[in-house]
Amino acid sequence: MINRRLLRGIELRYALTLYLHQHGPQTVSDLVDALEYQGFEIIGRPSKSVSDALRWETAHGRVCRTARGKYRPLEMPRSTEYRIHKRVVALRAEAARLTGRDDDTFWDRIARFS
Template sequence: MSELYEIRGIGLRSVITDHLFRVGPQTIPDLLDALEYQGFTVAGRPAKTVSDALRWERERGRVRLVRRGKYAPAEMPRTTEQRIHRRAMELRARAGIAAGRDDEHFWDRVALYLD
């Protein structure tokens, strides 16, 4: 089994916020599945950790709560979005390297986030 890259703090917030802006509304289990697929793991109680990260982003107006446990992108300045996207892409690349992923399918999926 490949090794997952542990993510926390600003990195976690960046990856999940970027994911919401690229994919659209997601539930916490959907976000956890997406994190795992991208090669990440979350320490502690993953659902609570992701929920806490989303609360931080809600307070800054970048993410909104659609209903209990389901979040959607809100608004953010273009420069902030670019900075978050760049940080998320760097972390996805690190997670891919840590997991030993060198298959073309994985990197093609990561490239979808560039569009």
């Protein structure tokens, strides 16, 4: 069994927001797949948890819902982007350690996943 880093709350919101800002518009199912590929696990029904998290980000103007189950990034202040990026990088490192993917090339392969 592979150990995965559990995401919920602010960590889930930050991971989703950063992924959207790095990869552009995505569907909820694409976001769930991307997080699972990165070694994260989402509690409960993943699609509902993701849409709930993105609803918060939509209310704060960092993400926009374009259609049912589709989201795209919006502008955000550099300081906010820096804070989110710093936190998600730490989460990814922890997920890599838990899943045994602690090599530097793993994150290079993640960039091509989109």
